[in-house]
Amino acid sequence: MRLVALDGYAEKRGFHIGQGVAEARAMCPEIDVLTADPAADRALLAGLADWCSRYTPLVALDGDSGLFLDITGCAHLLGGEKALLDDLLARLFHLGVEARAAISSSAGLSWAVARFGSDDILAEDEAARALAPLPMAALRLPRETIETLGRVGLKQIGDLLEAPRAPLARRFGATLLLRLDQALGREDEPLSPRLPVAALSAERRLGEPVQGEDDVLGLTEELALRLKPELEKRGEGGRLFELLLFRVDGAVFRIAAGTSAPLNDPRRVAGLFRERLQAVHEDLDAGFGFEILRLSVPKSEKYEVMQEDFSGTPDRERPLAAFADRVMARFGAESLMVPALSESHVPERAATFRPLTDLALIGKAEERAENIPAPLLAAAARPQRLFPSPEPVEAVAEVPEGPPRSFRWRRTLHRIARAEGPERIAGEWWLDGEPALERDYFRVEDDSGRRFWLFREGHYGASAPPRWFMHGVFA
Amino acid sequence: MADRAVERETVLSLRETIARIENRRLPGVVRAAKAADPGGFRQREEEEPGRKALSLGVPDLDDLLEGGLPLEGMTEIRNAETRDAGAAAGFAAALSVLCQKARLEKGEPAAPVLWISQSMASNEAGMPYGLGLKAFGLDVRGLVFSLPRTVKDALWIAEAALSVPSFCAVILEIRGNPAALALSESRRLHVRSRAGHVPLLLLRQSGHEEASSAFFRFLVEPAPARERPLPDGSMLRGSIGHPVFNVIAEKSRAPAPLGFLLEWNPHDRRLYPVEPLPAAAAADPEPAHSVARLSASSGRSGRPQALGELVAFPRAS
Numbered sequence A: 001m002r003l004v005a006l007d008g009y010a011e012k013r014g015f016h017i018g019q020g021v022a023e024a025r026a027m028c029p030e031i032d033v034l035t036a037d038p039a040a041d042r043a044l045l046a047g048l049a050d051w052c053s054r055y056t057p058l059v060a061l062d063g064d065s066g067l068f069l070d071i072t073g074c075a076h077l078l079g080g081e082k083a084l085l086d087d088l089l090a091r092l093f094h095l096g097v098e099a100r101a102a103i104s105s106s107a108g109l110s111w112a113v114a115r116f117g118s119d120d121i122l123a124e125d126e127a128a129r130a131l132a133p134l135p136m137a138a139l140r141l142p143r144e145t146i147e148t149l150g151r152v153g154l155k156q157i158g159d160l161l162e163a164p165r166a167p168l169a170r171r172f173g174a175t176l177l178l179r180l181d182q183a184l185g186r187e188d189e190p191l192s193p194r195l196p197v198a199a200l201s202a203e204r205r206l207g208e209p210v211q212g213e214d215d216v217l218g219l220t221e222e223l224a225l226r227l228k229p230e231l232e233k234r235g236e237g238g239r240l241f242e243l244l245l246f247r248v249d250g251a252v253f254r255i256a257a258g259t260s261a262p263l264n265d266p267r268r269v270a271g272l273f274r275e276r277l278q279a280v281h282e283d284l285d286a287g288f289g290f291e292i293l294r295l296s297v298p299k300s301e302k303y304e305v306m307q308e309d310f311s312g313t314p315d316r317e318r319p320l321a322a323f324a325d326r327v328m329a330r331f332g333a334e335s336l337m338v339p340a341l342s343e344s345h346v347p348e349r350a351a352t353f354r355p356l357t358d359l360a361l362i363g364k365a366e367e368r369a370e371n372i373p374a375p376l377l378a379a380a381a382r383p384q385r386l387f388p389s390p391e392p393v394e395a396v397a398e399v400p401e402g403p404p405r406s407f408r409w410r411r412t413l414h415r416i417a418r419a420e421g422p423e424r425i426a427g428e429w430w431l432d433g434e435p436a437l438e439r440d441y442f443r444v445e446d447d448s449g450r451r452f453w454l455f456r457e458g459h460y461g462a463s464a465p466p467r468w469f470m471h472g473v474f475a
Numbered sequence B: 001m002a003d004r005a006v007e008r009e010t011v012l013s014l015r016e017t018i019a020r021i022e023n024r025r026l027p028g029v030v031r032a033a034k035a036a037d038p039g040g041f042r043q044r045e046e047e048e049p050g051r052k053a054l055s056l057g058v059p060d061l062d063d064l065l066e067g068g069l070p071l072e073g074m075t076e077i078r079n080a081e082t083r084d085a086g087a088a089a090g091f092a093a094a095l096s097v098l099c100q101k102a103r104l105e106k107g108e109p110a111a112p113v114l115w116i117s118q119s120m121a122s123n124e125a126g127m128p129y130g131l132g133l134k135a136f137g138l139d140v141r142g143l144v145f146s147l148p149r150t151v152k153d154a155l156w157i158a159e160a161a162l163s164v165p166s167f168c169a170v171i172l173e174i175r176g177n178p179a180a181l182a183l184s185e186s187r188r189l190h191v192r193s194r195a196g197h198v199p200l201l202l203l204r205q206s207g208h209e210e211a212s213s214a215f216f217r218f219l220v221e222p223a224p225a226r227e228r229p230l231p232d233g234s235m236l237r238g239s240i241g242h243p244v245f246n247v248i249a250e251k252s253r254a255p256a257p258l259g260f261l262l263e264w265n266p267h268d269r270r271l272y273p274v275e276p277l278p279a280a281a282a283a284d285p286e287p288a289h290s291v292a293r294l295s296a297s298s299g300r301s302g303r304p305q306a307l308g309e310l311v312a313f314p315r316a317s
Helices: A008-012 A021-027 A040-050 A078-093 A108-117 A124-131 A144-151 A157-161 A164-172 A175-182 A213-234 A266-279 A317-331 A374-378 B002-021 B028-035 B059-064 B082-106 B118-124 B130-135 B151-163 B183-194 B279-282
Strands: A058-064 A066-069 A200-210 A238-247 A252-263 A290-302 A338-340 A351-355 A385-398 A404-409 A413-423 A439-446 A452-457 A467-473 B073-078 B113-117 B143-146 B168-176 B199-205 B216-223 B244-251 B258-265 B271-272
Touching: A040 A058, A040 A066, A040 A078, A040 A252, A078 B059, A078 B183, A108 A124, A108 A175, A124 A157, A124 A175, A144 A164, A144 A175, A157 A175, A157 B130, A164 A175, A164 B151, A200 A213, A200 B216, A213 A238, A213 A266, A213 A290, A238 A266, A252 A266, A252 A290, A252 A317, A266 A317, A266 A338, A317 B151, A338 B130, A351 B130, A385 A452, A385 B082, A404 A452, A404 A467, A467 B082, B002 B028, B028 B073, B059 B244, B059 B258, B059 B271, B073 B183, B082 B113, B082 B168, B082 B216, B082 B258, B082 B271, B113 B118, B113 B151, B118 B168, B118 B199, B151 B168, B151 B183, B183 B199
Parallel strands: B073 B199, B073 B216, B113 B143, B113 B168, B168 B199
Antiparallel strands: A058 A066, A200 A290, A238 A252, A238 A290, A338 A351, A338 B143, A385 A404, A385 A467, A404 A413, A413 A439, A439 A452, A452 A467, B216 B244, B244 B258, B258 B271
C-alpha cells in the first residue's frame, strides 16, 4: 500500500506521495490511513462542480482534484473578482473543503498559481512575473520532462522564459512550449464545460432558504414568468426545462421535465414540476432548505403562436399536450405510447408501440407503413390482443399439417370446433439468422366460442417434434 | 295562486335535477313546462339537455340503455375469466370505434382514444395489437396506449385524461377487483367523466360483480362466430366469420339481466344482432342428409379414405 494523497499536516511532516504505508507508519506511528476511493472523490468533485455553477454556468473538471470556472462576464454580478474569490473560498471553507483558487486570464496560469503560487488575482501583464519563481511542476508537464529539465538545471519556470525556444522544443518536445505558452496566455486553451450551457435561464437567490414544496413551485412559476418574455422574443417554447435547487449545505439537485410540445406558459411549467417533485419525492431531501433556484431551458423549439378566438371551439391540442406532459413528468417518458406499424411479416414486429415523444406522432402510425402491401395490412386474421412472447401450449393436431384438435393452455383444455389456416410465416433470416423456424398460424375457435391464434413451429416428421404456441386472442 | 305556481316550479326543477342525477330522460311534465314559452313562440327543437347517448344501432339494446351508450359517465364491461379477455376487449374496442365514427359523422375533429391498461392485465391477456385493432375497424392512428404499473397509477392517469376534453373515449383496463378501485373511487371517476364529457369504459378483466357507480355493467362472453358468407349467398362451411359477443346487461334499469348476441362487422363498423345458433347444428358437424345419393365409387384414387385423419399425440415415453 502506498500513499496517494496527503493533507497539509502530513505534508509538513515530510511524507511524500508514493511512499509505502509501512514506512510512513515507522516515521510517525499515529497517522491515520484511509483507503482511497476514487469513485467517491469523483462524485464529490462533480457535486462541487454543480455547486460552483452558482458562479458561472461554465464549469469544467480538471482531473481528479480541480475545477476550472470560466467567469468571463460573471464577476461583476457578484461584486468583482476579489469578492467572488473571497465568497467562493469562504463558502467552501464552511462546507469543510480545503480549497485554493486563483483568477487570471488563462487557465494554465490559474492552475499554476493556485497550486504553487501565493497570489490570488493576476492582471493580464503579470503572467511572466508570477510564473518566474514557480517550479517546473506548475506547468502541468509529465514527470519525466520535469526530471530531465531538473537534470540540466532548469528548475524554475523563469529559467525557460529567457531561453531560446527552438533548442528547448528540439530537446524536450513540443509539450513544454505548448504548456508554457498556455500559461502565459499566448496559446488559447479551450475548456470543455461539464454540462452544456442552457440557452436561457433565470435564477433567484434567496435571503432565507425555503423548504416547502409549494414555495419551490411558487418560485418556479415566478422564474418561468421571467423566462416567458425571452422565449416570446425568440418565438420559441421550451421542450425541456431544468430546475436547479442549491441546498444550503452545498448539495445541488437537478430536476428535468420534458414536454411533448413547445411550452412557455409559466403555470404549466410549474405544474410540470409539481408532478416531477411527486415522482422524485424520496430522492429530494430539502434538509435546511434551498437558497438558490435556477430554471433553465436546455432545449427549445419554435412555438406557433395561436390567436384565441371567440368561436368557443375548444382547442384540442393544448389540453392534450398538458395531459401528456403531466403524465410523462410523473411516470416517465415511456408511460404514453402510440402504435407503430412497420414492414415485417413477423407479427410481433409488424405492430409495436413507441413512446409518445411528440404530439405530432398521434395520427402518424402509418407513416412508415405506406409501402406495406395492402393485403397484409387489411388481413382480417390478426388478433386484437397479442402476447409479446408466445406461450407454449400442448396441442393434439393432425399430421402432417392439419389444424389442432384440442390444446391445453394455462392448464385448461380447449376443444377446437373450427379452425382456419394454416398461414405460413417464415422467419426473417436477415434478422433472426438461418435457423429461424417457420410458423404455421391457425385461427381456431373452441367449443364455447373463444377465438385464438395458435401457431406450430417446425414440422411433424422432422428430427425435433414441432412445438405449438398461443400467440394471440381474437375478439 | 302565485304560491301554487312557485310550488309547481320548485317541484318541476327538483324533478329535473333528479332526472339529471339519474341520467334519465326528462319527465314529460317537465319537458312540456320547459317547452311552453310565455311569449307564445315556438322554440327550436333542442337536443335534450342533461343526457348524451350514442346509439349502438341495435334497437333492443338501445332501449335498454335508454338511448344508447352514455357519452358522459362510466360504463363497466367485465369478463368472467382471463381467457375471455379477447371478447371483452373486442366489445370495448367496438364501442370506442362507434364513438370515433360518431365524431366523424358529426363533423368534429378526430380525437384519440386512450387505452390505459394496468400492466398486469396486459401481461395476462395480451397487449392490444395494432394490426388486429386496425382490422377491427379502430383508427389506430388515434390510439394512445398507457401501461401503468399499479392500479393507483392507472386511476391517476384516467382521472387526468377525463379532465381534458381531448379524448373521444377512455378505456381503463383493470384486472380483478382491486381494493384501490372501490365504490368511492369509481364514484370519483364517474363524476369526472360526467364533468369532462368523456365516456369512460371500465374494462374489468376476470372480475366479479361489484357495486360501482357505473350506469351500466355488461358481462361479455364469447360466442361462436357465424360462418363467412359466399358471394352466392350461401355460407362457407367451417369458416370463422365476424366476431360475435354474448353481451349480458347485468346492471341496468331492466328488472332482470338481459342477454344479447351481437355481431361486430368491422367493414360496416357497426353491431348487428344475431340469432343464437341452433344447438344441433353446432354440435353435429354432419349435414342433415348425410346419405349419399349415388353409391360411392370404389377402387379409385379419388375415393374417400376409409380411416380418419392421423393425429399426433404427444409421446408417452
